[in-house]
Amino acid sequence: MITMTSSAVHTPRGPVTRKDVARYAGVSTAVVSYVVNGGPKKVAPATEAKVQDAIRILGYRPNAAARALKMGSNQTLGLVIPDSSNPFWALLGHAVEVAAAERGYALLLTNSDNKLESERRHIRNLAARQVDGVVLASVMFEPDLLELVGAEIPSVLLNHASIAPGFNSVGVDLEAGARLAVEHLIGHGHTNIGLAMGITADNEADGREEGWRRALEAAGLPVGPLARGGFDRPGGYAAGQQLLAADNRPTAIFASSDMQAIGVLRAIREAGLSVPEDIAVASFDGSVEAEYSWPALTTVEQPVWEMAEAAVSALVGENRNEPPQHRVFPTQLRIRQSCGCP
Amino acid sequence: MITMTSSAVHTPRGPVTRKDVARYAGVSTAVVSYVVNGGPKKVAPATEAKVQDAIRILGYRPNAAARALKMGSNQTLGLVIPDSSNPFWALLGHAVEVAAAERGYALLLTNSDNKLESERRHIRNLAARQVDGVVLASVMFEPDLLELVGAEIPSVLLNHASIAPGFNSVGVDLEAGARLAVEHLIGHGHTNIGLAMGITADNEADGREEGWRRALEAAGLPVGPLARGGFDRPGGYAAGQQLLAADNRPTAIFASSDMQAIGVLRAIREAGLSVPEDIAVASFDGSVEAEYSWPALTTVEQPVWEMAEAAVSALVGENRNEPPQHRVFPTQLRIRQSCGCP
DNA sequence: CACTGGGATCTACTCGAGTCAACAAAAAGC
């Protein structure tokens, strides 16, 4: 065996690099790379063993930044959601993470806290970090995408019906979903159905409002009272109180998110009324919360896992450079007790 | 103005680099760096303006990988949590993200799905990516930290009472918190208090079980029935059913997490009993869910934001190389209705 | 015995940005 200065071998100050491994194994740096990546050139079994040993003994870890620089990709995606404390977004984040991980990508998660300024900042940050793709669940109906375009980063708009030209999008048919729920409430005999609607940063009405309206019109019913608030529990609570205080208090309420519905339930309880006897409730999202609330919520379920899968697959792999796609997933009404079903 | 080949200026194929900016502005690459980073050397105002213009016009974005390579840091932290669909972890993730962002760090979020193998894989992956620090909320009582040690990555164990030598940790006093809740139930006159306890991957009992036991002993009460299940809603539901079926059915139940408690509530309702009249409930975590459940849960609140702040600050900044700290935060009993209070 | 073929390995350049030593030019001092 070749003698070496013990300082070089036993006390590799700082992180171990490819060079250290090469020296220790008595080969060139190229061979180390070939062994680590299994290519692009063959390495003799004996040499490979030497290198593997050296790697193990020295505790070598390839520098990800260097690889990213050379390869032009850091195998990372960015996700921007309004608020990961909202179970629906939390689940979606989870699903996107899994879909990304399956393809060897890690996920940078950012919360915009429902604030436009914050969303912009995060997008800028992700662009600066040159992630390989961004999944954006915007607080806006018409998100600001200039930064992403400028950085030439593939992006997917999530849960958006708006079709931004040149951008991929995946979402559900909000209008059809809402209609499903409202029609179900109508089926229970309700004629005065209110809407607790969430608000986006740019105050654009989304398909859920339209669906509610359409369902009522189609059934020849008058449009019930409408209250706006955040998509979260407090927002639903406030909207619920508003609806209960309306002149024509509705006998059923459709909420634009499960979280809102949970706030609505609270408002109803505090008013001394009960669900579904006095007021029936249905909502949108299909999060786990809905199943365990009291009473369990009848809700329009979004295929979160499929959506996450579609979003990620549009960003990576062979689809990267294909023309942008707009995938709209169908929703499904999950019937539980809050609507009046047994 | 100097004439240039239009191809170089107007059609910068591929991403724009520092060199392109330098050429366009008619300066050296060093100056571009100085302008971008505001140092380390001064640049004449006129030159700076030229460079800024060039940057704007060409749409230059510094390559993060190159910077990371040179600087030895990618300004990124990793977070490993059991399950971001669990609102407590979701909130914690959110808090860690904010704390990291405040210091200019981005957050790689990973879910271990309560599986040890998955946790290991994520840790290995984060180590390979050479994040600047890892916040680990392990599924294990005694997590496997070799990978992190080997990669010399600063780490913080989260929500862990176990004091792993050489590692930072931040958590709450589980035992004291549990005692708080159980003592409160005792104060309501209950003498048979059951426990719905979560299970970790290595089946180690944590402080919450001990706190429950101690509180009962201190009051001279017999130890009530105990059921184990996951920390999530289904786990609590199962544990709740078990407790209700016990010979000595408890009149009060302490659950080791809010999610479990929500499952317990469901089990109780399905048994035709009501909370808190027939059975009182208290739990641990202090998540938003607890506030909006029915009835609202009396719960032991963890100072999530402070914990996240402490975890991140132990990883970055001047604390990086200080001896590991073990910060234990106090909990606070948030009294609502599930315990029997009005 | 010289000669080719091919497998194994090495040398050297590249990715893009940070920054220091060296240098030029302008300002200040005497």
Next chain:
DNA sequence: GCTTTTTGTTGACTCGAGTAGATCCCAGTG
């Protein structure tokens, strides 16, 4: 008017890994 200082700018080297092209060596062939 000639040094000194200051200010502004630059060339060149560095970080660590991927890999094309050159080189080396040995078995097999004519």
